[in-house]
Amino acid sequence: VENVVNDYISREIVQDPAQLPLSNETPLLEDGVLDSLSLLQLVVFLQERFKITVDEADLLPENFASVNTICAYLRAREPGRQEAAHG
Amino acid sequence: MGERRAERLLRSVEGVAYWAAVAPTVACLPAGLGYRIACWRGDWDFRHRHRKRAELIRNLEQMLGDDLTPDAAAQLARDWFRFRSCETIDVMRLRYQARPLRRLVEIRGREHLETALAGGKGAILCSAHFGSFDCCFSLLGASGFPVTTIGRWQHNYTAGLSSAERRFWDVVYSRRLRRHRHRPNIEPWPGRVAVAAQAAAILRANEVVTVAIDAPPLDSDRPRTVAVPFLGRRARFLPGAVALAQLTGAPLLMGFMYRAGDYRHQVLEISAPVPIGGTAATAFARCAAEVSGAIQRSPAHWIYWPSGADLADLGLTPEVDGSPAMGAAHRQADGRFLHDGWADNVAARAHSRHGLAARTQRL
Numbered sequence: 001v002e003n004v005v006n007d008y009i010s011r012e013i014v015q016d017p018a019q020l021p022l023s024n025e026t027p028l029l030e031d032g033v034l035d036s037l038s039l040l041q042l043v044v045f046l047q048e049r050f051k052i053t054v055d056e057a058d059l060l061p062e063n064f065a066s067v068n069t070i071c072a073y074l075r076a077r078e079p080g081r082q083e084a085a086h087g
Numbered sequence: 088m089g090e091r092r093a094e095r096l097l098r099s100v101e102g103v104a105y106w107a108a109v110a111p112t113v114a115c116l117p118a119g120l121g122y123r124i125a126c127w128r129g130d131w132d133f134r135h136r137h138r139k140r141a142e143l144i145r146n147l148e149q150m151l152g153d154d155l156t157p158d159a160a161a162q163l164a165r166d167w168f169r170f171r172s173c174e175t176i177d178v179m180r181l182r183y184q185a186r187p188l189r190r191l192v193e194i195r196g197r198e199h200l201e202t203a204l205a206g207g208k209g210a211i212l213c214s215a216h217f218g219s220f221d222c223c224f225s226l227l228g229a230s231g232f233p234v235t236t237i238g239r240w241q242h243n244y245t246a247g248l249s250s251a252e253r254r255f256w257d258v259v260y261s262r263r264l265r266r267h268r269h270r271p272n273i274e275p276w277p278g279r280v281a282v283a284a285q286a287a288a289i290l291r292a293n294e295v296v297t298v299a300i301d302a303p304p305l306d307s308d309r310p311r312t313v314a315v316p317f318l319g320r321r322a323r324f325l326p327g328a329v330a331l332a333q334l335t336g337a338p339l340l341m342g343f344m345y346r347a348g349d350y351r352h353q354v355l356e357i358s359a360p361v362p363i364g365g366t367a368a369t370a371f372a373r374c375a376a377e378v379s380g381a382i383q384r385s386p387a388h389w390i391y392w393p394s395g396a397d398l399a400d401l402g403l404t405p406e407v408d409g410s411p412a413m414g415a416a417h418r419q420a421d422g423r424f425l426h427d428g429w430a431d432n433v434a435a436r437a438h439s440r441h442g443l444a445a446r447t448q449r450l
Contacts, residue, residue, distance in 0.1 A: 015310065029280060035311065036275065037330045040283035044334055056288050059281040 001050075001071045008045055009067065013038045024067040039064060046070075052077045098136070106175060106259045114179030118191055122351035125176045129169030140164055143393035149404060150318055151386060166387035170218060173350050177222040181263050185229035192226060192344070196357030200232060200295065203338040203360060209290030211339045212357070213328050215301040215378040218388040221264055223344040223355055224297040228267035233294040235270040237286055237328075243274070269294060275327075277307040283331055290337045297342075300328050300371075301378050301391075303400035313368035314402065315375040318382060322401040326371035332363045333370070339363055341377040345385055 002024050010022045014033055019026075028034040034042065042064075043054045052074065063073040105128060113121045133140060143164045148155055155163075180188035203210035212227070212234075214220045221236075228234035242248060242256035265271070270289065273296075275282045286296050304312050304325050312323040332339040338360035346353050358377065363370040382389045391397045398404045 029278075032310075034280060036280045036283040037327055037334070039280045040287055040331070040334055043284060056281070056284060059284050064280075 001074060002067055004049065005046075005070050005074075006067045008049075009033065009042065012045075013042060022067070024071075026066055028064060028066055029061055030065075034064060042070075046074065050074055050077075103255070105172075107255070110175045110179050114176050114182075114187070118180075118187075118351045119349075121176055122173055122349075125172040126169045126350055129172035130165065132172065133165045133168040136168075139393045140168075142395055143167060146392050146395055146398055146404070147386065150320075150398070151383075163387045167392060169350060170346055170387055171390075173346065174219045174222065177219045177353075178260060178263050181222065181225055181229070181267060185226055185267055188222065188226060189229065191351055192353045192355055194227075194230065194355045194357065196340075196342075196359070197230075199340055199357050199359050200227075203340060204232075204293060204295070206338060207293055208335060209293050209337045210295050211290070211328055211332050211337050212295055212297045212342050213300045213339060213361075213374055213377075214297065214342050214344075215381065216299050216390040217301075217378070217381060218344045218346055218385075219353065220299055220344065223342065225264045225267040226355070227295065227297070228269060233269040233292075234297055235268060235273065235286075235289050235294060237273045237275065237282065237296060237298040239274045239276070240272060244276075277305060283327065283334075286331055287335050290331075290335045296331075296337075298328050300324060300374055301401075303391075303397045313371055315368065315372040317375050317379045317401075318403065320403050322375070322403050324371065324375060324401070326367040329363055329370045329374060330367045333367065339374070341374060343377075343381040343388075345381075345388065 006022055006024060009028070010020055014020055014022060019031065019033060022033070026033065039059070043059075046052065047054055054077075058073070062069060064070055109128075110125075113124045115121075116124070144160045147160045147163055148157075177188055180191070200210055200212065212224075214223060221238075224234055224236050240257070240261045242253050242261070273282050273285050273289075289296055301324065304323060308325055309323070311325060313326050314321045314323050317324075328339065331337070340360055341358040342355060344353050344355045361370075361373050361377065363373075386392070391401075395404060399406045
């Protein structure tokens with residue numbers, strides 16, 4: 001998952017080649033890799049690729065701070081986990 | 088120095104009196120008389136705001152010089168002041184479901200917006216800081232369209248305003264406009280990265296998102312701007328509206344509200360969807376061409392004319408001191424705050440530089 005997300009961000013979102021290669025800990029928001037539109041672009045990609053729905057309420061800095069936090073969020077959104085969470 | 092301070096104080100008092108007392112009263116008079124009084128006030132401003140008038144005429148001549156005689160430039164400047172004054176009356180006429188204003192505005196191309204919404208992906212209506220654009224958005228809301236605007240309420244971002252002043256502008260200005268909008272404005276700001284996602288959610292609900300696309304970019308947004316032909320030159324804009332349309336599949340339309348020669352009637356022209364194929368820059372160039380065409384058709388409507396620093400920020404005129412932001416800071420130090428359009432970006436830049444921006448917490 002980390003590779004897929006990192007690869008997509010590196011390929012489609014990063015504008016400045018100096019920011020590459022992107023590590024999984026790179027602070028995406030603080031470093032300006034993600035802005036409003038690129039976050040939307042990323043969310044559209046995540047929804048299509050991982051078949052999840054990202055709620056507006058989930059658009060929190062802690063969920064999109066780095067590739068690692070995005071992947072943690074994705075794992076928490078896995079269908080099996082959600083069902084378990086809902087009992 | 089004392090004279091300038093007295094002059095500024097007098098202007099502030101006059102502005103507050105106009106917005107708080109004169110305009111609400113005048114807006115209750117028959118439209119012909121009300122807008123005539125607004126024009127008198129515009130003429131008074133034209134005569135007495137020497138520096139602003141001089142900058143306005145200088146910028147008009149610089150940008151439209153080849154086609155503009157000095158008399159024509161002066162007439163455009165007079166109209167510019169009249170329009171700003173009339174726009175206050177427009178805001179006041181948004182009372183009672185906006186019926187007093189709706190009676191004076193003909194909406195052409197309404198069917199384009201209805202057809203766009205019938206597609207089920209919402210619609211993005213782009214305009215510019217052109218004429219009564221803010222009233223135009225609220226008027227559409229009052230006409231039955233679920234409208235949400237992407238844009239900042241400038242008094243919330245103007246550095247140096249007291250809370251009483253912010254409250255004043257909220258009461259006399261934004262509250263009247265807000266009443267007819269479906270949701271609170273989505274206010275872009277550095278670090279507030281959920282703006283596009285919020286707009287996308289609104290489009291998914293098959294509603295209308297409105298935005299003025301010609302704002303000079305903030306310093307932090309400069310790397311994301313695109314250079315497109317504009318008013319016979321090249322200007323730098325943020326192509327966010329087009330990128331949003333490309334990501335969501337929502338049709339993008341253009342809308343401009345023109346004031347008629349009698350100053351009270353207006354026509355809101357809504358275009359058919361603009362093609363958004365190609366890169367964001369290519370697609371945005373089509374939108375910028377529409378804005379440019381509207382300004383060339385009726386230059387006095389464009390709000391940014393008296394602001395050399397905003398024109399420089401857009402890349403339309405040379406930067407005076409090598410740094411448009413410095414120009415902006417200088418103007419902000421003047422302490423002016425009037426709802427005549429350009430204070431927004433000036434304020435936002437000054438505010439941002441002083442580190443007061445860290446107030447978002449939800450993306």
